[in-house]
Amino acid sequence: MEPLRRGDPHRVGPYRLLGRLGEGGMGVVYLARSGAGRPIAVKIVRRSKAGEPRYAARFRREVEAARQVSGVFTAPVLDADPDAAPPWLVTAYLPGLSLREAVGGFGPLPPDAVRPLAAGLAEALADIHRAGVVHRDLKPGNVMLTAGGPRVIDFGIARPEDATAVTRVGTPIGTPGFMAPEQVRGEKTGPAADVFSLGATLAYAATGAEPFGSGPARSRDLRALTTRADLDAITEPWLRGLIGACLHADPGLRPSAAGVLERLGPPDAEGPSLLGARWLPPAIAEEIDRRTAEAETLTRPPPGDPPDADPAVGQAPTEDPDDSVQGTAPPPQGVTRRTVLAGVGAGVMTAGGLGTFLWRRTRDRQGGGSRPPEGRGSRAPQGPPPEGRSRWTRRVSDDSLALAAADGVLLADGIEKDGDDSTGIVHALDARTGEVLWKRDGGFSAAGDGGVTYLTLNEGREISAVRSRTGEVLWTHQVDFDRLPTGELAAAGQVVVFGREEITALDVAGGGRRWTSGASARSGLSAADGLVLALSPEALAGLDARTGKTRWTYPLDYGDSQITGDGMVFACDRFGTLHAIRAGDGALVWRRRNVGGWGSQVGGGRFYAEGHDGVVLALESTTGRQIWSRTLTRLKDDPRRQATAYRLSGTTLYVICADGNLYALDTADGRVRWTYGTEKAIRVQPVSANGLVFIGAGDGSVRAVAAPS
Template sequence: MVGPLEEGDPRRVGRYRVLGRLGAGGMGVVYLGRSPAGAAVAVKLVHAEFAADPAFRARFAREVAVARTVGGAFTAPVIDADPHAPSPWLVTAYLPGLSLAEAVAGDGPLPAASVFALGASLAEALVAVHRAGIVHRDLKPSNVMLAPDGPRLIDFGIAHAADAAALTRTGGVMGSPGFLAPEQARGGKTSTASDVFSLGAVLAFAAAGEGPFGTGDVVALLYKVVHDEPRLDGVADPELRGLLAACMDKDPARRPTPQELLERFVPRAPAPEVLHGTGWLPEPVARRVADRTLALPSRSRRKVLAVGGVAGAGTLVAAVTGAVLLEGSGGRKAAARTTASPTPSAPPSPVLAQARWTVDLGADPYGGLASAGTTLVVSAEEGRLICLDVRRRKTVWQHRKGNRGDGAASWRTPVVADGTLFVGWPDAPGALYAFDVRNGDQRWSATMTDALNPAVSGGTLFVGDTGALSALSTSDGRVLWRASIGNALNATPAIGDGLVYAGTSDGASSGGTANALHALDARTGRDRWRHPMTRGAQSPAVSGGMVYCADGAGTMTALDARTGAKKWDFVGGRTASDPFMSGGLVYVADGDGKVYALDAATGRTRWTWPTGTGTGVWTAGIARGVVVVAAVSEVFGLDAAGGRPLWRTGQLDKVRTVAVQDDAVYVGIQAGTLLAFPVKGA
């Protein structure tokens, strides 16, 4: 887990911002950091006692240079380093999840199938490390991470650099007693075979719940490693027990190589795509990995905004996230019917997209993002409203209102239409503002209880608050009508064919008028029809004479836009995003990490693609035949017609907001960075 920074800890190391402590050890302190582009990284800062040793610095520089060449699917790559800094440092990819030590301590030994899977992964990792000319020297349960995308071996690349310095200074042993090889315990020469011994000890720990030499003080453990045979009676599987015994042979020459181990582990390991997730782990451990991944610092929900795609909604449609459960039912079900190719068993590997540019906003863009032409407006924390010219990547203007001091966004979700920015301010008295998007000049303001998710059509602005839906003139903010339909604050209205559709919710499972999708005359505000929802209506989408809306109990419903008659229901995974419409298809994503394309007329599934994130994803928009979806810390581009994965951004900081326009995808992340990706991924 990430701990708070202590007095004396740095706030920046090199170009990396330091956010919290991940741990400390004999080599130094490990921090959670952020790269300039907002990627989460592990920053390892070497202790001053090593930094004062010129021999250490020279060796550290050589070892890091080699470590940066290490590839492999099951290692944490070295990203950056400075061996010449006053305190040398090393940066690797940050892997959220659990260490093997934490997993076994919390849920007990792993079953044999999981240990074979882990053995195959770590053997492959050692093949990559050894191929680069590195001996790990400190392979132990805390250096094995169980991450959402598979197990990883960490902390190679600096152990050798510290080896000579530690032995010369203290006469001690580099490594972890109980998991190091006998030759290391004697202070002798280490080799790749030493890592194999440690691998056997780590896998024995995973299978039995304790190390093969038990516990005790350092001297006792070192004696056992040198003189005693490993205890493997807790390893029930005979084949596994034999492999581990071979790994921990006292004679390095008799131990198998990592490649030989890989060939022995693979036949009883799951398919490769399973290893690149958490499906190989027992369910309780997989759940803890997912929980730990989602537990990274996050202040509230993210907002996902899209340009275009809904008839009559102006130049920008705000598809604000509101994750909903997809477990309920009602009416004609569409979940089980498919008309296209079967769902793939595992996500293919899309191309890694490269950001065209990044901009440091200096603030968490929690409040949302509005895109129009070459202008991008960001609502960020502490009341900051920032307007950017995306061609020059320069700030055109910015406002700062108040100083709330709690890190939360002050301005509500922005929306741009016809050269005007509309955005709400929540503090009492609440207000809705209109700004000239060119220069930031205020055009008008109107008092509102709150104004979270506005939508624009023609010369009318529709916005919900805690008690009603209101229509205002976009030219002067004059209220045209106000309909008391209940709490319409959390759903973005949709407009089409002279009607405005608004979802209301009281947060309870009562159904009825408090939880419903309402259709009102867009000119007068008069009720046309109302469809009860089990637990509140989310943001609807309207197209082709149909309106689509998900409720908080888990069902997405398709209704006749004029009459409110139900056409079909769809039940997917645990949760779902608000629906997004384009080209006769409804796109929706769920909390299990899957994206669906549904036939808009029938609800039949055209295609499904599992992102492999294991967490909720949100539909963000579509442009040039590419559907863009956002996950907790990654964004994907899929072929809209067939669901083929085209690109992914790779791990980012917490994704706060996404806007899609023409050929660009703009991503705002918690670290205060805005990134621009090509919509085609290249």
């Protein structure tokens, strides 16, 4: 939810606009209220698009298709004027969560919730197809979970069943990973294509992962063409059979939407009604209730609000005659960039983040007021959190940067450039003042016990142990040329280990070689809790830190980001599945889809990691049960990249985000205690020491930040 921008209208037709819900290439979706105070969603086509025949025709099709469809599980059209300048469409506002948001934030739905979801979506498709329309873009983002049940939205590319193709032959239109094979090929699509999309959507709801994987759109389309769907995580025979039937390569062999309803059978007479939210897991139902209450109360005009007299679309401008949309409005007073939450896609008219903005806007217009109600769970904070304080800044690198801390000393691994030459360099900084205690030319560093730091020096030909505070060299080990440490150093009790094709352990007391293992660490090396963890493209191996003997091997397809704690080892595979492995014997305890491993933290019985689209997850480390989740930021251009990195310190989880901000979260419930913002922050793991938290900035500097007074 964002405030209106300069260039946005105050009104469209008889409807007053309150703020932006989102935007796409074709237009902008606004939150508005009707004359009776009912919250509604208004989609306005961009003036630059409205004049183009193909966009005008597409919007007219959307209006016509949406008007033809009337069903319990679709979003009704309330008003529209496709001939206005610019054209606009009004639909009922659906406060709640999209299916993608719900699964990404709260985890996959249990089978007893997927069944009613399938029934609601199948009935919606049956209504759509009865009207002679094909939706062509059913996906988790176009399914809303509301207080009135699931709803199918966004008819932006819907077409009549007998329509000819609107794109060039062979050019697909839709969402990769959810398009039927015939749709991917750019062929004419019918209702069976929507049933295929239904199957893919149900698979996502049940597993938390897209059935045709992640990666480039071309890869997902290729898997869809060959119907190589990953349904291994679906153990219920009825559900796997239903989804498999919907995903059949031959459109003629897929069930119809009515056929899906027949396969599901009659609803449970004793179960909760689908025309509500009690059929969903309690955490999702509570979040829907909270957002519904916000939408119903916070869009009402405040007492004493003047009558609607703002200029409407198409009227003469009041100022800035060169603006592309007439009747412009500046952002509401009292709303700053930090208090406005990120909007959602133009086609998804949700109430996510609505409460904070509308509460603050109403409070400012009334001249005060109480705080909004706190929602249970882990959504965005109510009101702006306090700001952290900058203590000191020290530039230590011309390029990349990595941080570690021990014994009041901050270790910053960076790069110094001299023309085309680059040299790895390690700075040891006083954590309290930022003073440079010493520095060494090297590549990697690892902090050990007893105030000792281990370094690679002389282009990896030497490994040295130095005192962390003074830089005094305690011993140096000459590395054989064929064993140069091309990866990390890791300290594990009485040994420090290095290697790639094989692993060597040095005695921390004198630097002598203790053991060598043939285990491969080509994908990563780490150590903790008496284990050395060697990661290769084929497996994760746990080695005894004292002897180098392999305790166990766990097969893992191109794993990364292993971390150990609470008697567990956590690692992700290339498909984005987190594997929780028992450290004692390498047995799988649990796993979860769509969880990032890099930058995660474990401690106090909890595992903290990034979920889908940058959601911060707190999971019970020994069971995988979700304790809370919170959305802080997203990567809009590439949602599958890592958006967050963590550091656990006592009861605080420090999160550095792609938006350049540092967030201090309460580990109990994910509440934001305070934030610190800088446009130059980069996503390296923050470090905490001496009551401060340290972050890396894009200019190669280290910043020390303290909590607010």
